[in-house]
Amino acid sequence: MKRILATALLAAGLAQAAPAERPQDRWNLADLYPDTAAWNADAATLEGELKSFVECRGRLGEAARALRDCLGRRDTMTKRYFRMAVYANETYSEDTGKPASLALRQKVSVLGTKLGEATAFVRPEILAMGKAKVDAFLAEEPALRIHRQPLDDVLRMAPHTLDAKGESLVATLSMSASAAGNVYSILTNADMPWPTVKLSDGTEARIDQSAYTKYREAESRDDRRKVFDAFWGRWKEFERTMGVAFYESLKKDYAQARVRDYPDSMARAFDQNRIPVAVYDALIASTNANLPTLHRYFRLRAKMLGVKEMRYYDIYPPLVPGGRAYPIDEGVRLMLDSSKPLGEEYATAMAAGVKARWMDVYPRPKKQSGAHMAGMAYDVHPYLLLNHNDNYESVTTLAHEWGHAMHSWFSNRTQPFATARYTTFVAEIASTLNEALLLDHVLKTAANDDERLLYLGSALEGLRGTFFRQAMFAEFEREVHARVDRGEPVTGEGFTKLYGDILRRYHGEAQGVVKIDDLYAIEWAYIPHFYSAYYVYQYATSIAASSLLAEAILEGRPGARERYLELIRSGGSDYPYELVKKAGVDLATAAPYEALARRMNRIMDEIEAILAKRGK
Secondary structure (H helix, E strand, O other), rough: OOOOOOOOOOOOOOOOOOOOOOOHHHHOHHHHOOOOHHHHHHHHHHHHHHHHHHHOOOOOOOOOOHHHHHHHHHHHHHHHHHHHHHHHHHHHOOOOOOOOHHHHHHHHHHHHHHHHHHOOHHHHHHHHHHHHHHHHHHHHHHHHHHHHHHHHHHHHOOOOOOOOOHHHHHHHHHOOOOOOHHHHHHHHHHOOOEEEEEEOOOOEEEEEHHHHHOOOOOOOOOHHHHHHHHHHHHHHHHHHHHHHHHHHHHHHHHHHHHHOOOOHHHHHHOOOOOOHHHHHHHHHHHHOHHHHEEEEEEHHHHHHHHHOOOOOHHOOOOOOOOOOOOOOOHHHHHHHHOHHHHHHHHHHHHHHHHHOOOOEEEOOOOOOOOOEOOOOOOOOOEEEEOOOOOHHHHHHHHHHHHHHHHHHHHHHHOOHHHOOOOOOHHHHHHHHHHHHHHHHHHHHHHOHHHHHHHHHHHHHHHHHHHHHHHHEEEEEEHHHHHHHHOOOOHHHHHHHHHHHHHHHHOOOOOOHHOOHHHHHHHHHHHHHHOOOOOOHHHHHHHHHHHHHHHHHHHHOOHHHHHHHHHHHHHHHHHHHOHHHHHOOOOOOHHHHHHHHHHHHHHHHHHHHHHHHHOOO
16 A cells, blocks of 8 residues: 555654654564565565466466456565565665665565566456456356456546557556656655754754654744754755656656557546546545634634734644653553444454564654555564654544555455455545544543543544645646646755645635745645545545544444444455445545535534634
């Protein structure tokens, strides 16, 4: 999962020294392979399988059994490749500056290209068979029926599938498809010369990405300004470079759309999983209609922070200081307790995963920033990368990533490999639902109103960051893709201007809500998800869906928990929009987004009631 997954935008922390790391705080990659030699042996096995797979070429339509056998062989190769990819990518995540890790990641990229080339004939041959013949084979061969949904997906894509030679060529060219994103990753995680600032307590802080998420919460407003100016100032120095990288990524998206005979990159992105574009339209329209709710939050934040003019660097500090640390053991306890409404099987599996060292907990030099979950190792288990900073926001990130992990765990144990993989459109529902359950639990067990204010404020910031912020990103992304699709050139400076305009509108600068310094409009360059076309909007749609689902579960509505568990067991057994509708939420309507805005307003009502008791 991209990190999927991966949730770099949600990781945050306290301005304190990193906790001492224990052996149990590191993941156990040996569950995948005991060492690189074992990985290389599996790579050799895969190479052999790829060579022998040519035996299937031209035979898929011969008989139902032949189709079953060849699809099974492809699944075996793909499953092996995914396991190898998780090991290579997570070895790299441990230390992005280690040459051997980078080399392993490059090897798996080459193998992925070879896998694509070797299997490129499958889709064209299935298309040549036609729906009637495929349906007849499915009726004849029961063991083939695990492929019903993937086969339907292939057949519906007939207008956008090339012949075998064309598909093989596309697979070969895919080796360079991630070039721009890789440049971003290596520059920002390993090579960026991060600045150092001196904070009010005398701390000399190197403001890299992990430290930025830590020190932007600083209690001192002057410290926050220093951190913002230093961090975004360094990004600004690379505006031209980042602009070139992002523009190349956008051009790649358009080229892929045209190769597949789509009118633009948006049409291709949404058709891949048969998601109606109406979902995107409903999200953007509803978000803009509910900007007054966001502006209410910013005004409340300014009041609670005691600032007359809300600035962009005032967004992240807690509305109420936490007053204590939340070490990983306590975070795990809170997460496990909060998961109980989902039933014993869910909580027990999560506890077992914690004990079995599925996660890498604390930040280290050159460790990949942010947080993500990798769940593609079908026969093993999910892996979670964290950068836990012992604050409450880190606990919410912990719950978020474990939501992803349990989604993968349930899906991989319920579905055959052919339908185990799920899309991001569904994935972020599982992660944000875990966050909603965590909030409900900590509010019920809070010791006092100060603690309640901490949790309520965190929830507001979560809704802002996961709904309004991601919808803002989505609006920016739609515009930049449209410009490139029309053949318009866009420089780094142009991206900054466009992003700044949208940033100011969402934050109500014209209404005097939040003042945005020109320098901070370079923020677009910081967002890694922009290198995955039309990815970010799914955070916003998902938190809207999970809010409704969590509400039903917590209220104990008949069947609510069962429908949700069925959703996370379903993998990719149906199209994602349809899976979510079956769970009770239609994301192509305004209803879920309006419900989320109401939830945000209820939280603010509760905060204001506490403040009123205190005469504020």
